[in-house]
Each structure stands twice: as structure tokens, then as C-alpha cells.
Amino acid sequence: MLRLENVSVDIAGAPVLRGVNLAVPPGGRVALIGRNGAGKTTTLRALMGLLPVRGGNIVVDGQNCTGAPAYRRAALGIGYAPEERRLFGSFTVLENLRLPAEVLRLPQPEMARRLDLVLTLLPELRDFAPRKAAGLSGGQGKMVALGRALMVGTRAVLLDEPFQGLAPALAQRYAEALARLRDALPDVAILITESSPALLRQLVEQTFVIERGEILDPADALTD
Numbered sequence: 001m002l003r004l005e006n007v008s009v010d011i012a013g014a015p016v017l018r019g020v021n022l023a024v025p026p027g028g029r030v031a032l033i034g035r036n037g038a039g040k041t042t043t044l045r046a047l048m049g050l051l052p053v054r055g056g057n058i059v060v061d062g063q064n065c066t067g068a069p070a071y072r073r074a075a076l077g078i079g080y081a082p083e084e085r086r087l088f089g090s091f092t093v094l095e096n097l098r099l100p101a102e103v104l105r106l107p108q109p110e111m112a113r114r115l116d117l118v119l120t121l122l123p124e125l126r127d128f129a130p131r132k133a134a135g136l137s138g139g140q141g142k143m144v145a146l147g148r149a150l151m152v153g154t155r156a157v158l159l160d161e162p163f164q165g166l167a168p169a170l171a172q173r174y175a176e177a178l179a180r181l182r183d184a185l186p187d188v189a190i191l192i193t194e195s196s197p198a199l200l201r202q203l204v205e206q207t208f209v210i211e212r213g214e215i216l217d218p219a220d221a222l223t224d
């Protein structure tokens, strides 16, 4: 279970998250919907330990991780695919996939097992595994970022606006990959942000709406 309890975050002295409460159950498929600037990326970055929290708690499987560094969250099995992909352009796709697992010093057999799983779930990654990440299209890069998150995300993956900027055919392939993921790894939770809920309807069971740094009451949250 991932849980944000009354989490507040300031950036450059301004409140960006105001008392956010949000829970993702084990294996849950949860969407966080909000307009540009509403606080979606900040919520994921706070969960990942990539920025300081002013108030509240971040709890992962009962452990309070609020002040813990990002690598500890990754070690707890949380993978993160940022909106801007953040791949290392001079590394191959395979090297990019292996990197978070190497940072966590996973044993080689475990790394090989996870790589095999990722390449089974996202078979198109096999085709560009030897290529430099710098040469990928935006859509291919998003698929690699999903694979990289899955290399360490044994409990949960956090996907920041993965459909943003994808051509319809690629968006369809990405959605199919998420559906395969749901079927093959039912225990891995997914928290996915988007500005519009339309693409996520088939993929999630629960939707939170964020507006100006606050989670709306479901009754007030008109998601269309």
C-alpha cells in the first residue's frame, strides 16, 4: 500500500501540494487526473522522495518513508517513469533498462530475471535494445521509461503522463502494454497521471482528481 497522508509540499516558497491524501492499494490501478500545473508531477516526486515534504507522511507498506531518500523507495520496489523520460542518451536502451537495478545492486540472476520479464511484457523493446537511447522517438522512449520503472517496480510503478504527446497508434500500443502488465503482474500497483481521464477508463479502478494542489472530493470531481 502506498499512502500520502495530508502531504504538503512547497516549491520556491509557494504551496504546491496542500494536504494531499491518496492511497494506492497493493495491485491497485489508480489514476491521478488534473490540469497542467495542478500538482500531479509534484505528487509523484514527493512519493518518490525527490523533493522535500513540508508536512504529512508518506507511508509504504506500513513503513513511514517521509524523509527517506529516493533510492530507499526504489529499494522498496517502487519504479518511476517521469514525464520527460530522462533516459541517458549515450547509453543503449539495454543499459538504460539495467541502470536502476545496478544502482540497487541487485544480484545478476535477479537482474536477468527482471529484464526477461520486462522484455516479455514489452516485446518491442527487444528490437531497440542495442540502440542508443538518444536515437529513439518520443513514443519509443516512453516505452523504455516504462520498462525501466518495471525493472525495480515490484510493488508499484508511478507513471507520469505517459500518453502525453503520443500519436494515437502509439498510445494504443502503450495502453495494450499496461493491460498486459495488469494481467501478468496483478500484485504490482500502478499510479498513473494524466490531464484527461479518457485514455485511462479501461485501465484503472479508481480515479483521484487534483486541482491547485488539493485532491477534490469525488462528488466535486467532474472528470470529463
Ligand SMILES: Nc1ncnc2c1ncn2[C@@H]1O[C@H](COP(=O)(O)OP(=O)(O)OP(=O)(O)O)[C@@H](O)[C@H]1O
Pocket: 011, 012, 016, 034, 035, 036, 037, 038, 039, 040, 041, 042, 043, 161, 195
Ligand atoms: N521548480 C519549480 N519552481 C517553481 N514552481 C514550480 C516548480 N515545479 C513546479 N512548480 C509549480 O508547481 C505547480 C505544480 O506543478 P506540477 O509539475 O506538479 O503540475 P502537473 O500537474 O504535473 O502539471 P504538468 O502537466 O504541467 O506537468 C505548478 O504551478 C508549477 O508551476
